Amino acid sequence: MTAAVPPPSATTDPDVADAWAAPVAEGPLDATVDIPGSKSLTNRLLVLAALADGPGTLHGALRSRDADLMIEALRTLGVEISEGASPSTLHVRPAPLRGGVEVDTGLAGTVMRFLPPVAALADGPVRFDGDPAARVRPMLPVLAGLHGLGVRITGDGPELPTHLPFTVHGTGRVVGGAVDVDASASSQFVSGLLLAAARFERGLALRHIGTTLPSLPHIDMTVATLRDVGVRVDNSRDGIWEVAPGPIRARDVRVEPDLSNAAPFLAAALVAGGTVRVPGWPAATTQPGALVPGLLERMGATTAVVPGADGDVLEVTGTGEIHGLDVDLHAAGELAPTFAALAALAGSPTRLRGIAHLRGHETDRLAALAAEITRLGGQCEETRDGLVITPRPLHGGVFRTYADHRMATSGALLGLRVPGIRVEDVATTAKTLPGFDGMWERMLGGAPAGPGAVA
Numbered sequence: 001m002t003a004a005v006p007p008p009s010a011t012t013d014p015d016v017a018d019a020w021a022a023p024v025a026e027g028p029l030d031a032t033v034d035i036p037g038s039k040s041l042t043n044r045l046l047v048l049a050a051l052a053d054g055p056g057t058l059h060g061a062l063r064s065r066d067a068d069l070m071i072e073a074l075r076t077l078g079v080e081i082s083e084g085a086s087p088s089t090l091h092v093r094p095a096p097l098r099g100g101v102e103v104d105t106g107l108a109g110t111v112m113r114f115l116p117p118v119a120a121l122a123d124g125p126v127r128f129d130g131d132p133a134a135r136v137r138p139m140l141p142v143l144a145g146l147h148g149l150g151v152r153i154t155g156d157g158p159e160l161p162t163h164l165p166f167t168v169h170g171t172g173r174v175v176g177g178a179v180d181v182d183a184s185a186s187s188q189f190v191s192g193l194l195l196a197a198a199r200f201e202r203g204l205a206l207r208h209i210g211t212t213l214p215s216l217p218h219i220d221m222t223v224a225t226l227r228d229v230g231v232r233v234d235n236s237r238d239g240i241w242e243v244a245p246g247p248i249r250a251r252d253v254r255v256e257p258d259l260s261n262a263a264p265f266l267a268a269a270l271v272a273g274g275t276v277r278v279p280g281w282p283a284a285t286t287q288p289g290a291l292v293p294g295l296l297e298r299m300g301a302t303t304a305v306v307p308g309a310d311g312d313v314l315e316v317t318g319t320g321e322i323h324g325l326d327v328d329l330h331a332a333g334e335l336a337p338t339f340a341a342l343a344a345l346a347g348s349p350t351r352l353r354g355i356a357h358l359r360g361h362e363t364d365r366l367a368a369l370a371a372e373i374t375r376l377g378g379q380c381e382e383t384r385d386g387l388v389i390t391p392r393p394l395h396g397g398v399f400r401t402y403a404d405h406r407m408a409t410s411g412a413l414l415g416l417r418v419p420g421i422r423v424e425d426v427a428t429t430a431k432t433l434p435g436f437d438g439m440w441e442r443m444l445g446g447a448p449a450g451p452g453a454v455a
């Protein structure tokens, strides 16, 4: 089947004049989509490789804006990173970390939260800044944590900075020890400190002191990647992580596909009907995207894991009928935009709970989803910690993305069923999935859809 691309509607708003016309699905899907490497794993593994006791290699690494910002930042700090046979093979050669440099975080939470503890190990000041939208993302807990460990951090005023820009004054060593961190606004405050902690002289004993802790699978991912390189981590008590000082082992490692980036493609099978397959689905993973098949089943899909040429393939089949659901997405907030879009097309209401922290993501995602679904004629209300979505007939129009890659993929999902949706700045998907629009169109055309696939 082919994609029906609605004719562009005239717009006088220069910001949206070149918006992407989201294709409508004209019939059931039958597609296999190759999803590139996980952003969260790639950026953790790059940090650990940079701090390791020798050279190592990542295979199947993500190459996207967030990953490339991490690569550039580590190079700036003195680490040698070179491409192998393909851009997704990265050879990393650690080196003494140098200060007197500037790090561009873009809008990448993993760069702005994971690298300040690394910069504290550099031999001089490291200034951090990023996109305008990054300057409102919360930073204080990770900076206060470092400050508590004796690291000097300065911002524009006399106070400890709460946001970008700031400077971490590396001295080549961090004593380490015990620190309390309120990670209720982001799990990345914990992950960032844990990732570098084995290189602190006394290691780290981190206690979370907030009332709530989002994205626990991402913290478990941090612990698992640390243990994989020989770092001893004790997480036997809730809300406490102890990292022993010691070497970080260099290694060759393969990166799993990004299951959160797979979510909109798999969800497309529910919207359009038919089947979408994602190869390389891991049998066991710490990625929160592991929740996707179960959630899609609750919304009406059938799923199966079948053997493929290169590991397991996840198959999701839908009929076009979508059931609403009531779900706490605290553990997997980055899936919320996909499920909000599905909910707007469902046959019954949906409540997404436990995701207040999405207000500090790429944009205030709760406000952005409510505004954009409402703009298309839908009903989507913000609650204290989530969204209530009551399906109503939608109409075409511009879907704004607020520099948020997952807003863009949500707009694409709505556009599968609603003619005339135009996604503003679809290129923002390059944050984690460059070439998303081409992959989406190939999925509709029935051709193999991966970043390198030929249409």
Ligand SMILES: O=C(O)C1=C[C@@H](OP(=O)(O)O)[C@@H](O)[C@H](O)C1
Pocket: 039, 040, 041, 109, 110, 185, 186, 187, 188, 191, 214, 215, 218, 333, 334, 357
């Ligand atoms: O550590 C990570 O790789 C991530 C943790 C989560 O952050 P929050 O805990 O801020 O939601 C997630 O949403 C983000 O996309 C990636």
Ligand SMILES: C=C(OP(=O)(O)O)C(=O)O
Pocket: 107, 108, 109, 110, 334, 361, 362, 406, 432
């Ligand atoms: C929240 C996200 O990103 P970041 O790593 O920038 O926090 C995301 O990708 O959904």
